[in-house]
Amino acid sequence: MSLDLHHLIERFGAIGVGLGGAIEGESAVVIGGAIARHGMFSPWGAALAAFIGAFFSCQLFFYVGRSQREHRLVQRITEKPVFARALILIERHPRLFCFGFRFIYGFRIAGPVAISMSRVKARDFALLQLASAAIWGPGLVWLGYTFGRQIVWLVKLLLTPANAVIAAAAGIGLLLGWLEWRRRRVPTSGRPELG
Template sequence: MVDSLSQLIAQYGYLAIAAGCFFEGETAVLLGMVAAHKSILVPVLVWLAATLGTIAGDNIWFHVGKRMGRPALARRPHWHARATRVEALLERYGALIMIGFRFLYAMRSVTPFVLGSLGVSAWRFLFYDVIGTLIWSTTVSLVAWHLAHAVDKAIAHIHNIEQLALVGVIIAIAIGGLVYYLRRR
């Protein structure tokens, strides 16, 4: 079972990471780096899948926003507040928003959509999106790699604690059995 799961991850892991990064991504990268830490996936390819999935997702959302525009935002009142925030941030910070929006919580999918609806040039968006994605995917991949190492250490520590707990339970049962035996005598 475990071997077939590892084979499944090895076969479809990069695609799953790219698909996960299409929407948000941090969890997909972390899980990918955990698999890489276990030598099921290759860390650089996890980073590459995250980068390509993120760029694809951002640009699809951008072009959907460009095509559907303001009417789509008007039909989604829960996006309206975010869209207003994106517009204000874009007006104030310009290109920095196109580079750094994926670091803003709950703004990752709506920002490219809003930028597309605002009429930002597709080439301009792609240029800044690639820069921002490279920064994001490198940062998240490095952090995820170190977290994967910490998770491995924690699991090993938990395994040691489980062994100690098992020894403790065996000793407690032996002592309990001895006390029961002595009381019965």
């Protein structure tokens, strides 16, 4: 989660949790629940804000997809592989997908846009979203509230300067290894591939 989003939650309390849930997603709501445990704002307010943020952001993506299909943002979403997977799932299980896409990583934005381009009625989508957001938002706040101490401890443990150096070195090593693997896999033009 970005540092700015953390400050947004601390400064605006439950409203920040709702905005974080709408913009960023799961981690903002879980961290909002953890912050609520420390008494900075009401966990009930955070749960309500997470529900509202989740519901209205998906409704917005749905209506933008349905009314602005030629818009550049919608076109970029439709070009992603996750969008094609969403269309397949909608065709097979429209109601189940409308209810559950927010619980599947990667579908938070592509899901509502794909649904908007299907035959699912706006009213049906809204009703399924009410039920889905009512579980998702409060559930993640509860998770953060219940395990807030452990989450804070884990973040402090992992976010040390030594761990940051180790993570950066591991990332660079993986990138260099992948580039070398790719270089060996793709033959150079004009030279026959050995082996």
